[in-house]
Amino acid sequence: MILRFSLPFRTAWGQRLVVCGSEPSLGQWNLDHALQLQYNPELGRWSQEISLPDDAPGTVDYKYILLDDQDGGKHWEWGPNRQVHYDGRQFSRLVLEDYWRPAAQPENELFTAAFTQALLRRPDTGPARPAKAARVADSVVRFQLAAPRVESGHQVCVLGSDAALGAWDARKAVVLSDTDYPTWTAEVALDQPDKPTQYKYGIWDPAAKQIVLLENGEDRIIPPAQDRRTLRVRADENFRYPTAWRGAGVALPVFAMRSQQGLGVGEFPDLKLLTDWAVQTGLKLVQILPINDTVATHTWVDSYPYAAISVFALHPQYLSLDAIAPLQDAAARQELEQLRQELNAKDFVDYEPVMNAKWKFARLLYQQEKAAFLADPAFHAFREEQKSWLEPYTAFCALRDQYGTADFQQWPEEYRTPAKVAELVRADAANFDEVGLHFFIQFHLDKQLREAVDYARHRGVVLKGDLPIGIYRHSVDAWTQPELYHMHQQAGAPPDDFSTTGQNWRFPTYNWERMAEDGYAWWKQRMGTLARYFDALRIDHILGFFRIWEIPGHSVEGLLGHFSPALPLHQHEIEQRLGWFDYGRLCEPYIRWHMLQHLFHGQAQAVFDEFMEDAGYGAIRLKEHVRTQRQMESVFTEKIAADPANTEHYQWLRSGLYSLANEVLFVPDDLRADFYHPRITVDKSVSFKELNGEDQHRMREIYNDFFFQRHENFWREQGLRKLPPVRYATNMLICGEDLGMVPASVPGVMRALGMLGLNIQRMPSDPKVEFGHPDAAPYLSVVSPGSHDMSTVRGWWEEDHVKTQRFFETILGHWGEQAPYHCEPWVAREITVQHLHSPAMWAIFPLQDLLAMSPELRRANPDDEQINVPANPTHFWKYRLHLPLEQLTQEDGFNREMQELVSRSGRVSSY
Structure with a gap:
């Protein structure tokens, strides 16, 4: 059997194309032995043939690579390996009519988990429909289109001039199979393969039995073919949509969520309530802050979500006690209900009393459920799967509580390294219950969060997480792998609008050289754990992958720091x-x-x-x-x-x-x-x-x-070295927080890696303008009126009335009018609408800024809505939504208004 590769591609002088893959003739993934393609200048095509066995079916995996002899570049095409199945008993010839898949294309991001696992998830209707088999014929075309952007109730179809493609009768279009979604396929035996065939792809509504969208542009063409017993695989370029996909989302930390079943703080099941509200209002994404365990001191200091004692473990405050099991002790049940009423009555998260309650009742539930828990196969599977971080974490927590500090340098000598972890976590260890409690809590946290994630995915809502740039100095990570960090240094941020003296996070900086030695294994494990819960991810301070602000250990403020590397x-x-x-x-x-x-x-x-x-x-x-x-x-x-x-x-x-x-x-x-x-x-x-x-x-x-000037190329090289292993460790949609003093090379590197930037109106990337305009945001970006590190729109409006007046005139267009003293609901609405109509892929709003549009629902004092004050190093993170989420889902008038605003902006429908 003959397999022919065929690819249209225009190269520059000194460039050539090869194909590398699983077959010996393709080098068996050794690029030095890849198959050289030959160029036909008349057709503008690169092609070559290999032989395959014809006595049994088989599969070939392959990929195209552009080699540049001028600079030694080896550029692999974007995307996963290509795969083609063949059967030499049916066809004597297999022709692969491919197109080069370029990197850094906006459409590529539609293939991330945010779209394929949530937004455009295919319905769970049993086994996927197999591709339509062609009738036995000499010449068969396999239509193959990678198209994730299809609503769950729709399908891709192909319509064309040949009778086998409906002869342009839309009712007779050939519907493709989603067996290999996001790739759609169908095999068709053309009636007249010896003539050119024109065709187009469309979106098919099976309920209405009609095409709801035919792609834009000129007709696609299948050249005539005379070869007999030939299968032609048309791996076509993207579906040509009339507009780019755009969506809107809401941002709210989990700790800030309020529900009737909570215990003074948001819990993972509350994500289901916020998902319900997002569905009602046309929002397609819920963004949260980091959710890792930060319990180091058992005090208010631990409310800071960016100082995790483990980058893998989840915070016990998010545990829903009710979701584990009912308390069997009547007095304990009564005490829990009384505490629930007291803590839920507060207008903020009272961190220490909340955590004291969580620990107390978690211990009671552990003792109550211990026998069943330790015998549960699901727990043992979880423990084995997460063993590499879970066992050191549980031992660390037990030692932290035993010695009253997370600073492991103050523990007895024998425990200053993790050498005794295996001893401490044995089921027959004397103090196993002190370890077992943390196994119990992490197992149920993982279970509850994955249930919430699955709930959101099935409703077409993306859960977007947050990856802090640093690690805590007194953490499990520093205890187990200190060689990965510069423990004598401190990470932070140079002065900016948040803090005139810079920010000192007191985290150690990364030893990137050591991390590179094992291919950034720690980062890949970290990203893999996050992908367990999230389909999209915000990388905090992505500039840290280019250079971090490194502060000497003797400094408290950030002004005496310097960029590293430099x-x-x-x-x-x-x-x-x-x-x-x-x-x-x-x-x-x-x-x-x-x-x-x-x-x-x-x-x-x-x-x-x-x-x-x-x-x-x-x-x-x-x-x-x-x-x-x-x-x-x-x-x-x-x-x-x-x-x-x-x-x-x-x-x-x-x-x-x-x-x-x-x-x-x-x-x-x-x-x-x-x-x-x-x-x-x-x-x-x-x-x-x-x-x-x-x-x-x-x-x-x-x-x-x-x-x-001095560092631009140097920092670009740093980003291109460190970011790809992190970016491609998972299939999450990645958004980088790139605010502040941004090197000129950063946007280009992020674009090349398909990472979305962040555009905050009050912190424009262009130093020549005072305010950014959402209309100027690039497509691969997120626009937002603010972040958790800023005052809300209402709070900011009242901070500087001279600045507010300029914003009112120049950005909102009210020339010559007096800006209202307070951010009135109609002003908040104008700002929201402006962001919704941005060309950016995502418009994401702090929930406080959306509620600002309602005079009935917004909080009385806007100053109570700010989550963090970066200039204050002793700030406690205690913001809590003033409305129960159950009430928010029942605010029909406001929710209809929200849905209408989002719908009019084109951020509800997929096409």
Whole structure:
């Protein structure tokens, strides 16, 4: 049997095409032995033939690769391996009429799990329908179209000029099979294979027995064929839709969800209620914040969802006790109901009492259900499947509680490494119940979350998760694999609209070189666990894959950090470009008496006497015990503990001293002597302002080159090295949070990898505009009026009325009108509509911003709706929706209005 590859493709000089695959003649996936294709310039086609056995059916897997002899590039076509089944007993010739599948095409994202598993999921109607078999004939065409964008009640059909394709009679169109969805197939024996056949694909409604959409563009053509006993496989290009697919979604953290069955906090079953509301209103996505376990201290500090003690384990606060089993003890049942009423009556998540209740009743349920649980085959399957992270996690939690800290460096020597994990998790271990409780909780959390995910998928709603960029310093991950992180460093973010001194997350930074040694196995496992629950994912601070803001361990604020990896300046380069180099003036805190007077007013002398000393020639230096911000933090922690009544005063003094420590122009590199990084926002420092004019000019040139030119290609290479293993570890739809100081190379790399960017109106990517407009967003992006790190639209509206007025006129188009003092419902509606009509693939709204359109449903005080305040490092995450989700699903008037807005924007129908 002859197999012929045929592919139309225009190459540049020095480029050629090969096909690599499972057959020996295709190199058996060894690219060095791939089949070379031959080019026919008249047809513009690359082709070649191989022989296959004709005595039995078989399968060939293959893929096309573009080789560039000029630069050595090896570019594999996008998508999974191609596969073709053959039967030499029926056909003597198999012709593969393929098209190159280019990467970085918007249509490619329709093949992700968000679409194939949820939005456009095929109905569960038993075994898939097999492809229509052609009648026995000399020449058969197998129509094969990859088309995920088909509503669950519709099918793909083909209609054409040949009588076998209906002779353009729409009632006689050939319906394709979805057996291999998202690929549709049907075999047709053409009546007149020796003549050209024109055809088009359509969307078929089997209930109405009619075509509801015929694709755009010119007719497709099948050239005439004279070959006998030939099967021609037409692997066609994309269905030509008149418009791009667009959808809308809602964002709300799980902890913020309120339901009648909750226990003072949102729980995984509440996702079903929010899914119901999304279906009612035409929304197709529910976005949440990270849901991993953050229990490190058993205090309010643990409310921060981006400091997980395990990147795999789920947070116990989301456990629905009722969904496990009823409490058999009547007194316990009564106590639980009383606590439910008390905690649900609060207008915020009272984290510590909530968690105390969860732990208490989870322990009771564990003891009650222990025998059945430990004998449950489903638990043993879960434990075996998740063993690599689950067993260390349960041991870690037991040790954390036994020794009163998650800082494993403070545990007894024998437990500072995970060497004894196997001992601790044995069923016959003396303290197994302390471990068994966490097995029990994680098993039920996983079960409850997967039930909610399955519920959403079957209703065409995507659940979108959130991947934090960092890991917690005192976590299972750091305990088990410390070699993967730089534990002596801190990750954060440079100054931005959220925080003028930068953000210090205190997470260790990644040891990317070590991670690369095993092909980024830790990242692939992490992504695989997330794909267990989510079909779409937001990657927090995706810039961290290009470079992270790395802060030395002695800093509290972020200003003395630097990008890593980076290309720091050698002392000689600074000297050459600045004209001089003086370590004391450039790299040590610049402190003068007038600065103390400005910061501390009448207390300047007292502050000097306690914390500083004369350095000569008008210079002042900090005393040895307060040279760094960490030392300052320690000193003032003691002062506040000894004199809590004056806490506010001590915090004010500490803040002033922090600012003095930041008064440097260059930050020494932590790895290489005599190398330096310009301090971020250096022109805002007093040290810079007191340089002479010429030195200021030269310093600005050094600064601008360093931050905006020097690293562009370097950081692009970093992103292209680290992101693909993460991006392609799963089939989730990936959205990157790319706000802030974005290198110019980032959007291009994200586009090449099919990752959606984020467009927030108040944080435009274009530095030349004050506000972004949703109309300017690219298709592969998410538009949103805000994020969890910002005030809501209503809160922002009242922060700066001068800015609000400019927004009202320039973005909302109310030229010459006075903006309302408060964000009235009609204003919130205009902002929502503007986002809905954006060309972006997704418009996702914080639920608070949608409720702002209703005078009856929105919260009284908008300041109570903000989830996080990044500028406040001690902020507690306690926001809770003021309406039960059960009530929201019954607000028929508002829900109809929402559905109409979404429908009019074209974000409800798939075509």
